[in-house]
Amino acid sequence: MEEKDKILDIKNLDVSFRTSAGTVHALRGVNIDLYRGETVAIVGESGSGKSVSMKAAMGLLAPNATVNDGQILFRFKNSSGEIEEADILKKDKKWIRRNINGKHMAMVFQDPMTSLDPTMPIGRQITEGIIAHLGLSKKEAWEKARDLLLEVGITDAEKRMHHYPHQLSGGMRQRVVIAIALSCDPDLLICDEPTTALDVTIQAMILDLIMKVQKTRGISVIYITHDLGVVAKVADYVNVMYAGKIVEVGNVNEIFYEPAHPYTWGLLSAMPDLSTDDVRLYTIPGSPPNLLHEMPGDAFAARNPYALAIDEKEHPPMFKITETHSAATWLLDPRAPKVEMPAELKARLERMRREAQG
Amino acid sequence: MNSSNRQPLLQVEHLKQYFKPRRDYTVKAVDDVNFEIYPGEVYGLVGESGSGKSTIGKSVIRLYTPTSGKIIFKGTDISGTLTKDARDTLRTKMMMIFQDPMASLNPRKTIGDIIGEGLDIHKQYTSRDERREKIVSILKKVGLSPEHYNRYPHQFSGGQRQRVGIARALIMNPDLIIADECISALDVSIQAQVVNLLKDIQAETGSAYLFIAHDLSMVKYFSDRIGVLHLGHMLETGTTEEIFANPVHPYTRSLISAIPLPNPGLEKRRKVVGYDYASSGIDYTVGSNHVLEGTHTVFGTDEEIARWTSKQ
Ligand SMILES: Nc1ncnc2c1ncn2[C@@H]1O[C@H](COP(=O)(O)OP(=O)(O)OP(=O)(O)O)[C@@H](O)[C@H]1O
Ligand SMILES: Nc1ncnc2c1ncn2[C@@H]1O[C@H](COP(=O)(O)OP(=O)(O)OP(=O)(O)O)[C@@H](O)[C@H]1O
Ligand SMILES: [Mg+2]
Ligand SMILES: [Mg+2]
Numbered sequence: 001m002e003e004k005d006k007i008l009d010i011k012n013l014d015v016s017f018r019t020s021a022g023t024v025h026a027l028r029g030v031n032i033d034l035y036r037g038e039t040v041a042i043v044g045e046s047g048s049g050k051s052v053s054m055k056a057a058m059g060l061l062a063p064n065a066t067v068n069d070g071q072i073l074f075r076f077k078n079s080s081g082e083i084e085e086a087d088i089l090k091k092d093k094k095w096i097r098r099n100i101n102g103k104h105m106a107m108v109f110q111d112p113m114t115s116l117d118p119t120m121p122i123g124r125q126i127t128e129g130i131i132a133h134l135g136l137s138k139k140e141a142w143e144k145a146r147d148l149l150l151e152v153g154i155t156d157a158e159k160r161m162h163h164y165p166h167q168l169s170g171g172m173r174q175r176v177v178i179a180i181a182l183s184c185d186p187d188l189l190i191c192d193e194p195t196t197a198l199d200v201t202i203q204a205m206i207l208d209l210i211m212k213v214q215k216t217r218g219i220s221v222i223y224i225t226h227d228l229g230v231v232a233k234v235a236d237y238v239n240v241m242y243a244g245k246i247v248e249v250g251n252v253n254e255i256f257y258e259p260a261h262p263y264t265w266g267l268l269s270a271m272p273d274l275s276t277d278d279v280r281l282y283t284i285p286g287s288p289p290n291l292l293h294e295m296p297g298d299a300f301a302a303r304n305p306y307a308l309a310i311d312e313k314e315h316p317p318m319f320k321i322t323e324t325h326s327a328a329t330w331l332l333d334p335r336a337p338k339v340e341m342p343a344e345l346k347a348r349l350e351r352m353r354r355e356a357q358g
Numbered sequence: 359m360n361s362s363n364r365q366p367l368l369q370v371e372h373l374k375q376y377f378k379p380r381r382d383y384t385v386k387a388v389d390d391v392n393f394e395i396y397p398g399e400v401y402g403l404v405g406e407s408g409s410g411k412s413t414i415g416k417s418v419i420r421l422y423t424p425t426s427g428k429i430i431f432k433g434t435d436i437s438g439t440l441t442k443d444a445r446d447t448l449r450t451k452m453m454m455i456f457q458d459p460m461a462s463l464n465p466r467k468t469i470g471d472i473i474g475e476g477l478d479i480h481k482q483y484t485s486r487d488e489r490r491e492k493i494v495s496i497l498k499k500v501g502l503s504p505e506h507y508n509r510y511p512h513q514f515s516g517g518q519r520q521r522v523g524i525a526r527a528l529i530m531n532p533d534l535i536i537a538d539e540c541i542s543a544l545d546v547s548i549q550a551q552v553v554n555l556l557k558d559i560q561a562e563t564g565s566a567y568l569f570i571a572h573d574l575s576m577v578k579y580f581s582d583r584i585g586v587l588h589l590g591h592m593l594e595t596g597t598t599e600e601i602f603a604n605p606v607h608p609y610t611r612s613l614i615s616a617i618p619l620p621n622p623g624l625e626k627r628r629k630v631v632g633y634d635y636a637s638s639g640i641d642y643t644v645g646s647n648h649v650l651e652g653t654h655t656v657f658g659t660d661e662e663i664a665r666w667t668s669k670q
Contacts, residue, residue, distance in 0.1 A: 017513070019509060019513055020508055020509070021505050021508065021509065043545075044545065045545050045547070045548070046515055046516070046517025046518060046543075046544050046545045046548050047514075047515040047517065047518055048545075051515060051516065062512075064513075111458065111516060113458055113461050155636075159383065162380075163379060167377070167379045167385075168408075169407055169408035169409075169412065170407065170412065170457050170458060170539070171406075171407020171408060172407060172408050174407075175407075193516065193542075193543060196539070196542040196543055196572070198407050198572060199404070199405060199406045199407045199409075199572045199613070200572060200574060200613060200616040200617050200618065201406060201612060201613060201616045201630070201633070202406065202407050203572070203616070203618070204616045204618070204630050226517075226542075226543070226544060226545045226546055226549070227573070227618065228546065228620035229575075229617065229618025229619055229620045229625065230618055231620070231622075232618065232619060232620050232621055232622040232624075232625035232626070233618050233622075233625045233626065235622075252622045253622055253623070256620070256621065256622050266547060267545070267546055267547060268620075270546045270547040270549070270550045271546045271550075271575075271620050272550070272575045272576055272578075272579045280554050280557070281549075281550035281553060281554055281579070282550060283547050283548075283550045283551045283554060284547040287498075287501060287503065288501070290503060290505060292505060352620075352621045352623075352624075353623070355621060355623075355624050356621055356622070356623020356624045357623065
């Protein structure tokens with residue numbers, strides 16, 4: 001078997017933002033690996049740094065950001081066909097824009113309006129990149145754009161290409177953005193909440209489409225999503241993020257059926273499933289940590305009913321559970337008392353496993 | 359919920375909302391839609407992207423002037439030219455949480471001022487301190503912190519921004535809240551927190567919701583009744599129980615089959631029941647509403663309804 005080809009390696013990424021209220025320490029040592037052809041999902045609390053991590057990977061950090069530490073190694077085939085490795089953090093924006101963005105890495109953002117130009121018909125917005133990166137003629141680019149729109153499920157594509165973004169529904173806008181992302185055959189596709197604006201049928205279609213494109217072209221995909229159903233569908237591996245750190249990583253079955261971090265337990269407990277009839281949904285107690293303040297110990301400690309004394313003092317390291325599964329919680333330290341996940345969650349996961357087999 | 363002997367809070371009758379982006383091209387975004395919402399009720403609106411959900415919300419809150427049809431809110435017809443009184447009721451008693459938070463928040467205003475806007479316009483405080491207190495308290499309720507008060511929208515994560523929109527609507531204690539995809543950008547715990555909060559507010563103030571969402575498991579959990587839209591047409595409506603236990607229209611069935619299951623083993627072999635309007639032989643311009651039982655209503659021809667209901 002061929003050795004797995006690592007295409008993205010984010011190492012110890014540490015980023016803060018200057019704001020009027022002080023310094024927001026948004027990323028506190030993020031590590032993410034991605035191999036060619038694989039799909040990784042990043043889930044986690046809102047504000048935990050998922051989007052910032054990926055913006056950093058694309059060289060798109062906001063002007064008030066400071067990178068305190070870390071590396072973002074990206075490996076891609078350059079124009080002469082050789083594998084080139086670049087540390088995105090060491091390259092300037094112009095180089096990234098010319099050599100990486102849109103060409104080798106493409107991103108679909110959470111908010112489609114931020115990636116579309118409101119003053120330009122969508123047809124032109126798709127063809128521009130195709131003409132610039134693939135060197136097709138105007139007519140060829142137009143045809144390719146139309147086919148892409150049809151591929152993402154916009155049926156009256158020819159007509160729609162003359163429309164401006166505000167004339168499309170939220171979901172159609174997002175499909176246009178996905179068409180733009182796919183238009184230049186990237187190596188890495190980063191999707192930040194790609195389908196939250198879409199209904200479930202179109203969502204299924206888009207995800208199937210991305211999975212198909214991924215197989216035929218061998219691209220790698222990173223999904224940021226809150227929808228655990230989507231994660232279950234697409235992901236090979238899952239990274240769980242909390243307060244600027246990856247707190248658990250594992251393959252999709254390990255995360256869903258054998259979660260080890262108390263934050264992941266909370267996350268899985270909070271999702272409604274179709275059989276939820278409880279009066280209230282479970283929520284993780286307390287509020288998200290304030291990133292303006294430094295946290296000496298485990299950032300989740302204050303909200304963690306299973307916190308140990310050491311959580312107040314020291315960050316837990318990543319404890320290895322299997323070759324693919326690790327979690328940053330002191331509960332996994334050999335010296336820790338044996339703690340099990342909440343009984344309700346345990347019962348639920350057991351039921352899920354039974355349903356999956358049945 | 360027994361709604362038969364109560365006055366609806368909102369009645370939408372034969373609503374049509376057309377757009378003409380070009381002279382030779384009309385988008386029938388909403389085409390003859392009927393539904394009502396009772397006080398304190400949650401009405402979920404689901405359907406394909408582009409089916410007209412947001413447009414219905416925007417017509418109801420009168421960001422658009424309806425092409426035709428009636429919108430009756432608290433007994434007053436608000437579909438035509440608005441009197442000053444009607445406009446005032448509308449501005450304070452109905453609030454919308456928008457789908458696209460970035461597009462609906464003024465980038466040059468701080469979060470505090472964005473949330474306080476409604477209070478300012480309607481002078482709902484006696485001192486600066488009271489204003490600040492109200493804003494801080496709602497910030498906490500939606501899971502943001504007082505430190506966020508002076509920040510600008512672009513300095514927030516997607517989910518944080520969405521909660522600003524929620525806070526802005528809730529602070530006015532409206533009778534009807536139109537919540538357009540207000541939870542989809544949030545992580546599941548905060549989704550749960552917001553939905554619990556919407557429920558608390560409902561219990562506290564009796565407000566009703568028009569709840570637009572793609573996450574059908576959340577719609578199922580939160581809504582009392584549901585309307586299924588496709589291409590601007592209301593195809594099926596009924597209680598949540600009626601729709602989920604016995605979906606009749608092929609589109610509704612397809613929609614329910616497409617809900618992703620948060621269980622990798624199950625999800626990786628789930629089959630979606632397809633639905634393609636063009637090849638389905640169904641024509642949304644012919645047919646009528648058929649009441650099956652209770653409030654469960656399906657749109658179609660007599661023949662279609664007979665076929666769809668005899669299947670099981
Ligand atoms: N330009 C900025 N200035 C100041 N703070 C910022 C800026 N951009 C992001 N942040 C902060 O950094 C943190 C991480 O933000 P990020 O957008 O990565 O969150 P996220 O995990 O993607 O959340 P969501 O799920 O809500 O989209 C948040 O606390 C956010 O408020
Ligand atoms: N201002 C406008 N001008 C022209 N067409 C419009 C306008 N606003 C909406 N439309 C069209 O009306 C239809 C319904 O749009 P709407 O935004 O209501 O859909 P939606 O159901 O909310 O979809 P989504 O789930 O994707 O948000 C779409 O075909 C859209 O392109
Ligand atoms: Mg984000
Ligand atoms: Mg919409």
